[in-house]
Amino acid sequence: MSEGAELSLSETRDSGWHRYRWRILAIGFAVVVSGLLTGGLMLGGSTRTPHAAAAVVRPPLAPPQPLDPVALEVRRAIAANAAVRQGSAKGRLVALTFDDGPGPYTAAVVTELRRLKAPATFFEVGEMIPAYRTLVANMSRWGFAIADHTWSHPQLTGLPSAKVTNQLIWTQHLITKITGKPVQFMRPPYGALSPRVRTLAGRQGLVTTLWSIDTADWTRPGVATIVARALAARAGEIILLHDGGGIRSQTVAAIPTIVRRLRARGFHLVTLPQLLALAPPRFHR
Ligand SMILES: [Zn+2]
DSSP states (O other), rough: OOOOHHHHHHHHHHHHHHHHHHHHHHHHHHHHHHHHHHHHHHHHHHHHHHHHHHHHHOSSOOOOOOOOOOHHHHHHHTTTTOOEEEEEEGGGGGEEEEEEEEETTTTHHHHHHHHHHOOEEEEOOOOGGGGGGHHHHHHHTTTTTEEEEEEEEEOOSSSSSSHHHHHHHHHHHHHHHHHHSOEEEEOOOGGOOOOHHHHHHTTTEEEEEEEEEOOGGGOOHHHHHHHHHHOOOTTBEEEEEESSOOHHHHHHHHHHHHHHHHHHOOOOEOOOOHHHHSSSOOOEO
16 A cells, blocks of 8 residues: 555545534534523523513402312201212212221221222211320321211210210311311211201201111121122212221221222222212202
8 A cells, every 4th residue: 555545545534534523513513502592592581481471460359269069068968957878879989988986996997998099988986086196197197088976976866955066066176176177077876867966967067977888897797798788889879887886807807808899890989078079969868
């Protein structure tokens, strides 16, 4: 190979490098320029935005807030002096409700429900709550609805009105104090109802709530029987179970199967406030 050939090769290499260098410089320049432009536009945008916003004429009043559907249905039920037994079939919703807690089995019930991501409502006996304050606060924080099952579980229909009111408001106030949330539902012990009891509950802003499916789990009929009774539920129904008032190991054991089989049938589990808002109930007097 001649020197000239080598030279020309090296020249070629050099001129190629020069071309690349220029190309690289040109690309670098373009990147810097576009960066500046973008930055400038962004800066321009951020400096112009307040002026543009200031030019917008704001309405003198904030738009009306949408009315809370739960509060609306609560008012409707109270106005009708009615008791809620079940929701409508809309949306294939089912509500699991647990009475007579909090107690030694409540944490186990809650653990099962949380593991299954299954919402539920707990009707609590006021005098039991102080021993389980942290659990009750957590249950509310975890999305369970906490409701009023009176202070000491008496038959309300046999009590004078002042005592009925106290039974309800003591529990209502304690739950609100612990959870920071209003209590809108009460269930009378033994399902014992009268128009007077409903009126007294309504005066405290409480909807009287019963159930449409009774598992009678408190009689401890066996896990399979509790499951079978719960699975009789149709869309919109309220299922009665117990987390307190005695040994509830059968109820705890029944929960996973109840939840899975209800879901397998296309039902969605909800709390009572959700049932009331999404599938407004028929009233039962
Ligand atoms: Zn009860």
